[in-house]
Amino acid sequence: MTETVEESTLPLRVQRIDDVALGVKAFEMAHADGLPLPPAQAGAHIELQLPGGLARSYSLLNAPGETQRYVIAVHRTPDSAGGSRHMHESLNVGDALVASAPRNHFALDEAARHTCLIAGGIGITPLLSMAHRMNATGQSWELHVCARTPAHAAFADEVRALAAAGANASCHFHFDQVPGGQPLDIDALVRSQPDDVHFYCCGPTGMLAGFEAATAHCAQRRHVEYFAAKAEAAVAGGFSVELARSRLTLEVPPGRSILDVVLDAGIAVATSCREGICGSCETRILEGEADHRDALLSPEEQALNQSMMICCSGARSRKLVLDL
Template sequence: MTDAGTGRVLVVTAREQAAEGIVALGLRDPAGADLPAWTPGAHIDLVLGDGLVRQYSLCGDPADRTAWRIAVQRARAGRGGSAFVHDGLHPGAMVVSRGPRNHFPLLPSPRYLFIAGGIGITPLLPMIAAVDAAGADWELAYGGRTATAMAFAATLRAAHGDRVALWPRDERGRLDVDGLLSDRRPDVLVYCCGPAPLLEAVEARCADRPAGTLHVERFTPRDAGEAEQAEPFDVELAASGLTLTVPPEKSILEVVEEAGVHVLTSCREGTCGTCETTVLAGTVDHRDSLLTPGERAAHDTMFVCVSRATGSKLVLDL
């Protein structure tokens, strides 16, 4: 059941305790209709009430169009989204979703190294299933606070044995990123999802690897530093016929919304990809946490919640 203005209404049909502080939910269309297709690495938005919109990775089977599965960790210092899921979403509850979208796609390769930290295991689960079914060579290093807080760990180890290395921090310390990434063949694709310190360590260790071999997904935005220019710039909205001025203290998204032009948005931090917009002319000061260096260099797309112009004008397909 879909409402073009608010998204797709789903019903919670299953709930289980996946680990300490983590619940897994099954979501279906109330009328039994097929859900949109998705690929490993995709996520959906959940609209959780009181203006809360949160992104959760799909961690079920892409071949099953009847149901989606997500897993949500209760954040000890969160902003209310995970508490809403844990306390309010039980079987029979209705929730609005948007998506799916995929800014963390699984690319073909003969070999993979997956590195997960905590709830970062979720987007990697369908990836592992896909590469295992394809006969690729792969390994998973999975770290967490404690063994009891690591969702799906026992199932992964039982299914795949020594391909899965579990690193409960209270037993083994932090993941040995240097050891994991030393002497890796250049055709090994590295997929990593987890907290910022893990991503930063993996990115530093992979700095000398061939471009395109490291793929990461972030829960929080990276530090983009200072904007390239502190001057106002214009945005021409080609579809709306408006030209607007963006001052230094406002985002493109804020200015466009103030002009009454609707842009689908969610995180407003440059991490979810919801507000991706086609750039028709101009160069972009990319400040998101999603695009690769090659995608940034093309200057043909941007995330208007955080990115800006490097020159005096951008022309956008809005």
């Protein structure tokens, strides 16, 4: 069975590791052969291949356009399936890694008059790259950092320096586990902003749900990035998938995803997260109606029914015809 499609990969070498907050390490990596790295846009991520067949996506936090290094940060999660545990416990300066070229499902709108960024914990990482970019272009922005305590807030000094260097920029910290501390009232923040502001949020699933509720009236101006599955995968089964290019028709039984069935048939499909958050397995729909469960496509894009993440989404129709 083929697990992934061969894609262009980058050989990296770790050249620096720093503790940047409680339970958070930053990793600076360069091309293993000393070559320039592909430039990345603000909000982009890379996918690292880790031992045991694990693939994990991490946002790039350094300034977009840098080609001598990639910088990521990893939170050591207590229930780690192996990714963050390996990064924290086993990775050392000088070690080699293989990564994908940068991908971006969380792009910055550079035409916005003003941008409001909201970070929860490790969700600061893609927003840092956005702040770098907006300082370079002279855009107006504000960043709200939410953490339990100051010790949990990664890159706080860098955030303050970026805000101080911006032409029209500010930063605000919200610590909810310090005396007198209060969580950020996202609904009130959104209501206080003019009706042309673009909002970006990255953080824990609960925060993102609150953010989406608060910005329901301006969905065209909100941008969200999930680090975990947004909804349970569709595994009810009971439908067929026709693979147009492969000339195969496959039945999807209960308990199995479309991706599982396609891979079992020997069809090569790029895959990583299997939770609908990385976009690797996005597949064009030629016919039928998908049951979308991903965290990447907007409600409008899901309604268009032009593509789907086959790792987690299913079918509302008896048959789907896919461009595979």
